[in-house]
Structures are given as C-alpha cells and as structure tokens.
Amino acid sequence: MINFLKRLLTNPTPAPPSGSDAAPAAGNHQPGLSIPATRSRREEIIRFIINALKPYIDEKAHTIAGLRLYVVCTDKEQEEILEVALCTDTPGMFKKDHLERKLVNNFIQLSPDWFFEYHAVKDRLPDYCITHGTMGLEVIRRGQDLVQNYSVARLQVLAGQTEFTEYELNPQKQLKFSIGRTRHPKLSSGKIHTNDIVFWGQDDPQFDAQKAAPNLHVSRNHAYIQYNPQLDKFFLFPDRGGLPENGNKTRIYTIDDKVKSLNVPGVAHELQSGDQIELGGAAILIFTQA
Structure with missing residues (x-):
C-alpha cells in the first residue's frame, strides 16, 4: 500500500475539470478535420x-x-x-x-x-x-514576338445598362475579364468578387429601371473571358453564377448562325469576331477582335 501511494504521488492523473478540452475517452473518439x-x-x-x-x-x-x-x-x-x-x-x-x-x-x-x-x-x-x-x-x-502579336478585342453592349457602352480587352493589361452585376458584389460564400465588365445592379446609383431591365437576369459572377497568349485567342467561360444550376444561362449566337450554351464549368467557347454573348436570356454583348 505504501509503495502504491508513492507511485500515485509521483504520477498523479487528475480528472479533467468540467468544460475542459481534454481528449474524449476511448470508444467516443470522433476524428476532426485533417489539417495536414x-x-x-x-x-x-x-x-x-x-x-x-x-x-x-x-x-x-x-x-x-x-x-x-x-x-x-x-x-x-x-x-x-x-x-x-x-x-x-x-x-x-x-x-x-x-x-x-x-x-x-x-x-x-x-x-x-x-x-x-x-x-x-x-x-x-x-x-x-x-x-x-x-x-x-x-x-x-x-517573348518579344509574343508580346507584339497580342490581339486586342472589344465588347459592345447591345442590351443592358453597363458602366461603359464598349469595353477594350487588352491582353497587355490583363488576361482575364470578369462579367457580372455590380462592380464588387458579395457572393453567397461571403467572398467579395470584382467584375471588369459591369452591369449595374439595383443598389447602384447609376441603375435605370428601364435601361437596366436585362441586368436583373445577370448574375453577380456570370462569366469571364480569358485570353490565351499561346493561341492568340479569347475564350468565354461560364462563371459559377452563370450556370443553369444557379438559375442562369450563358449562351452564344455565333457568327455562322449557330447557338451554343455554356452549361459545364471549365468548358469554354472560342470567341470569333461577331459572336453575340447572351447572359440570362436578356443582356447581350457583341465580341469583335482586331
């Protein structure tokens, strides 16, 4: 008994206090998030x-x-x-x-x-x-040749009220151009998104109810255009807000009178001069490449 008391005093194992973060007993272990x-x-x-x-x-x-x-x-x-x-x-x-x-x-x-x-x-x-x-x-x-060969494109607004009636897509300034409603919308995830081609939202002071009726069908993060320097081409991608699963559509009326819908994330349409981009079935942009 004396030896037992000595061992207990040398290696005490007190019970954890109420409300502590002590590990659960064996049999009640629940794995947490795997940070590594x-x-x-x-x-x-x-x-x-x-x-x-x-x-x-x-x-x-x-x-x-x-x-x-x-x-x-x-x-x-x-x-x-x-x-x-x-x-x-x-x-x-x-x-x-x-x-x-x-x-x-x-x-x-x-x-x-x-x-x-x-x-x-x-x-x-x-x-x-x-x-x-x-x-x-x-x-x-x-490469010097690559820089000199950058093509510049333009987007002209045919339906909807935007910050500008025409936008220049200049790859020497940036390679990705986001399209959506308002300049810095807050997404459902809580993230602040930035648009380059801006359709005014109802909370924007520039919003005109008559001119901007098509804007109500444009998502906050509807689509984006990406320039590929290796191919010297512009590609249109649907963003998360511009997919059918979110109640929105992204459609292209091509220069050769075909209609193409972008329904799959990450799958793009190679833009040709004269293509019309329809957002939400209402807002329309026309793409031209020099």
Missing part, C-alpha cells in the same frame, strides 16, 4: 508544377510570364481544400511564399511581373494543358 490534408495538397501541386516545367530548368532564353493551374474538383470539400492549399484568403501568398521560391531553386526563369492563376473545373481539363491526373498546367512564355 491541405498541406499535402499544396506540396502535391508544387511537385506537379515543377515536374511540368522540367523543360524550362536552366533555360535562360525561355522566361515564364505566367502559369495557370486547372484542378478538377468534383465536390465542395475538394474545392475548399484547394482554396486553403493555395492560400486564397491571402492573395499572392502561394505564388510568392511557396511556389516562386521552389521555382527559383530549380533554376526556372521567371519574368519579374509573372502571374499565377488557378481554376477549379468540374469534370475535364482544357485540351491545351500539361496534365497529370486531375491537374493541368498552362504555361505562358514571355
């Missing part, structure tokens, strides 16, 4: 990008101007893991603190103003990507 899953996903993405860029290692004549990462996400949880892995709450953090350092250490030449973008797609990767599994990478190279 995002770290593992981040490392997997970085490895994929470095492997995809092996042809550029120690090639000083080939400088990378930008990278676009495409990842297939079939559910909301996968999208959430991807967003956390890419540090989307802190813009530029993944690019600067995680990816750039690894690329430089692998002697991959980067333009001083290089960019990184990511796109979550539902079921398939773009055909022009370097792919591995559910990931695809589009590499934008910097």
